[in-house]
Amino acid sequence: MKTSITVAIVEDKEAIRQSLAILVDGADGFMCQATFETAEAALDHLPGHCVDVVLMDIDLPGMNGIDCVRLLKTLCPNTQFMMCTMYDEDETVFEALKAGANSYILKRSPPHKLLEAITELHDGGSPMSSTIARKIAGSFHISAAALNELSVLTPREREILDRLSKGYSHKEVANELFVSPTTVRKHIFNIYEKLQVHSKVEAVNKYLGRK
């Protein structure tokens, strides 16, 4: 006999918390083991008897759901966290992922999708609402503009910029590429001109595609 997926719910609004609990508990193969109104309550009670999956609201009174995940993740390393929220703002999505969440679902998702997502999350996937997934994929895209900027660099210049991005000094780059430090300086000067920057950090930021 296969055991059910154990679930906990952190959600301040009574009505939503109740209906989520009923949905999870009523479905076959799921068990709602606990519900909490606040991040603090979850932090108090979850460690010790960790569950498989936690549905975490973000907009909680007191500590928010993201900070809660950050703290719980280290205390319950085997628990998977699903952010469960109304909004799909860029910053919260990425903050949640950084904090250790592996799923981000909008509350407007239909109930059967939610159960499907819990299963997928428990099976090692990272279910995301479609608009969220698109945001995440999009965050990797290298803009045509950025690509174009880097394309004006010669292969040698890119090679040098790559070393700079690892924190090398002029001299270290020179040693690694078997050329004189003055040559490296000249290349770096050329890179700066092409990228319209005036320091290593700025150049590296452009190289690695961060504004």
Next chain:
Amino acid sequence: MKTSITVAIVEDKEAIRQSLAILVDGADGFMCQATFETAEAALDHLPGHCVDVVLMDIDLPGMNGIDCVRLLKTLCPNTQFMMCTMYDEDETVFEALKAGANSYILKRSPPHKLLEAITELHDGGSPMSSTIARKIAGSFHISAAALNELSVLTPREREILDRLSKGYSHKEVANELFVSPTTVRKHIFNIYEKLQVHSKVEAVNKYLGRK
């Protein structure tokens, strides 16, 4: 009457190409408009009459599927690209996303999942095979070690490091924070000691979680 989703397939292996084409064409609401054996053939014929979705194999003879996407993406900005491959190696996944793909599906996925994914991709989602999605989500996680390192910094030090990460010089940071440049230098010196680094780029790399 709603129109079908138009699809093109780029895949060198005859058998797979055929069965994908039949799968897509046979399903309701999909139309396989073209198939290509190589990236070069796709680049020759796709621009001009772009399709909604392209299923792209990665391991092609000659130009690989990722470079093909990079080129096609600018020529067909409204086309969505789904990488469709046997392997789930880290580097190819991220390279594909950077190149502009919005979906990454393993070939071992069942047929109905594939059709579902095409629909989702066309509707603005970014369907990923579960192991891929987990990789991507995982790439955002900030390791406990990294988090720990940054936690030894004081708020003021983080504030200064944040400015450095934007490419500011000592003096610029000083002006923005209304303190003397020597103070900033002292802070930076302390930051270096705590993070065990010896230059701005290294410090910024740690701060932004770059390896």
Next chain:
DNA sequence: TCAAAAATCATGCATTTGCGGTATTGTCGG
């Protein structure tokens, strides 16, 4: 083949930065 582009190296100078020591002030917890 010939001009343009890239890669190499040098010299010089002013500024920035890495590193060391020192000191004052304010805050906070034990």
Next chain:
DNA sequence: CCGACAATACCGCAAATGCATGATTTTTGA
């Protein structure tokens, strides 16, 4: 109340860096 720590600030040195100018050799593409 006191010690620890954070934030502020200064001086000084040596090295790294940014910027300018100039030049030679390879590579390369038209």
